[in-house]
Amino acid sequence: MAHGVAELISDRIDTMPAGERRAAQALVANYPVIGLKTVAEFSQAAGVSSPTILRFVARLGFQNYPEFQAALQDELAAQLQSPASRAGQPQPSRQGRTPATVEATLENIRETFRHVSAKQIADIVALLAQPKADVFLVGGRFTDPVARYMAAHLTIIRPRVQHLVGQESNWRDRLIDMGKRDVVMIFDIRRYQESLLRFAEKAHQRGVHIILFTDQWLSPIARFARHVVAGRTAVPSPWDSSAALFVVAEMLIGELTRRLESESARRIREMENLR
Template sequence: MNQSGMRDDRRLPRADPPSLAERIRLEMDAFTPSEKRAAHLLLSHYPFAGLGTVAEFASRAGISAPSVLRFVTRLGFGGFPDFQKHLREELEAQLLSPLAKASPSDKGQGAPALASFAEAVIGNLRATVENIAPAEFEAVVAVLSDPRRHIHFTGGRFTGALARYAESHFRIVRSQVDFIEGQPALWRDRMIEIGKKDVIVAFDIRRYQEDVTALCETAARQGATVVLLTDPWLSPIARVARHVLPAHIAAPSNWDSSAGLLLLTEALVAAVTKRLWDTAKPRMEAVERLRGGTS
C-alpha cells in the first residue's frame, strides 16, 4: 500500500551497502506472506540458504519456485544467479576481512552520541592492549588452562555481570568452574574449601567494592591464586593478586566503560579454548547436543 515514494528511502548517510540481511529486515513489513517465508528462511540461515538451487530454497521455505524468483526480483536483483553472486561476494568480504568494514573516515553526524562514544571505547581498547604485558596475559591463560585447578569468578555491582559472562563461557570449555556472589554472607562458608589449587578471577573497577576485596584477601591468605581484572588505578585487590590485567575505562559518560574488561575476558576465553581444544571440543559438542532438541 505504501512505499510509493521509493526514492527517499536512503537519505541517511550510509557508508557502503549494508548487509542484504539488514535491508530485508527493513522491508520486511512490505513483503507478501510468501515473501516473508522466504525472507525468514534466508535470515535464519543467512546466507547459506540462498546458495543452493531455487527449487531447494523453495522447498525449504515451503513456497513455490516462482515465489522465490519474485522475492529476489523484489530485492532488486536481475535474477537468481545475480542474487547468489551478491551473497557470495558479501560473504567473502565479511569472512576475509573482519576489519575491512571499519571505514577510517569519520562520516557524517549519523548518531554523534553513539559514534563518539564508540570512538572513546575504541581508544580504551587500544590503550588496554598496549599496556598489557604479553607475558602476563600468557601467564593468566596458562593458569586458567590448568585442568587441575578450580576456578572461581567474582565481581562487584557492575562487574559482577562480566564475571558471570566469563563463567558462562569457561563453564563450557572446562570443568571446575563456578561463580561466587560478592556478598560475604554468601561466600564465607565456601572459603573452607578454598586452597592452593584454587584460582579466584576477580573483576573490580573503581568505587572498589570492599566485599570483593575481602573475598580475595581471604582466598589469598588460604593460598589461592588471585587473578585481577581492574582499571589502571588498580583495585586494592592488586596487593594480594598474583596476576593483574588493567583495562582503560574512561568514557564520555557518567559511567565507566567495561568494554576493555570484556575484551580481555573474551580474549582469555578464546586463548584458553584454543589451548584446551582437545578436551574443550568434546565438551562443547556435548553441550550442543543437549541443546539441539529441535532443528
C-alpha cells in the same frame, strides 16, 4: 532518496509481511552475497519459499530478479573501486552512523591489549592450566555477567570451576575451600564494591592466587592481586563499558583451550557422550 538496496530495505522493511521481512533480514545479515546467489539458495537461507523471495524483490521496486542482482552488482562494483575501502582508513561515510560509543569501545579494546603483555597472558593461562587448582570466579554488579560468561566456558574445558553467586555471605563460606594453589578471578570496575574488596582480602590471607580484572584506575583489590588486567572502560555514555574486559575474557578462554588442547578435547568428548 538514493537507491542503495540496503537503504531501500531499511526504508520499507516495516511495511513488509513476515515472510518478506525474513528475506530482508537474511539479506542484510550477509549483505550482499546471498542476493547474488540463485532464488532457490536465497530462499533456503532465509527459510522461506522461492515466490516469497520474488515478491520481496518486487516490493523493493525491481521488475525481476536479474534486475535486482544487477543493482547489487553495480553497488558492489562501486564499493570495491572506491579507494576509501582500501587501506585501514576510517570510513568517512559511515561515521556518525556508527554511534560514537562503539568507536570508543573499539579503541578501548585496542588500547587494553596494548597494555597486556604476552608474558602476562602466558602466566595467567599457566595458572588456569593447573589441573589440581580450584578456580573461582566472582564479579561486581555489572561485571558479574562477564565472570559468568567465562565460567560457562571454563567449566567445559577443565574441572573444579565455580562461579560464586548471590550474597557476599555465600562467597565467604566458600573461602574455607580455598588454598595456596587455587585461583580466584575477580571482576571489579568502579564504582568498586566494598563487598568484593572484603572478599579479596580474606582470600589473599589464605594465600590464594588472585587474578583481578579491573579498569584503568585499578580497583583497590589490586593490592592483593597476583595478576592485574586493566581494561579501558571509558566511553561517551553515562555507563562504563565492560566490552574490553569481555574480550580479554574470551581471549584467555581461547588461549587456555589451546593450551589444554589434548585434555580438554577428551573432556569435551566425554561430555558429548553424557548427553
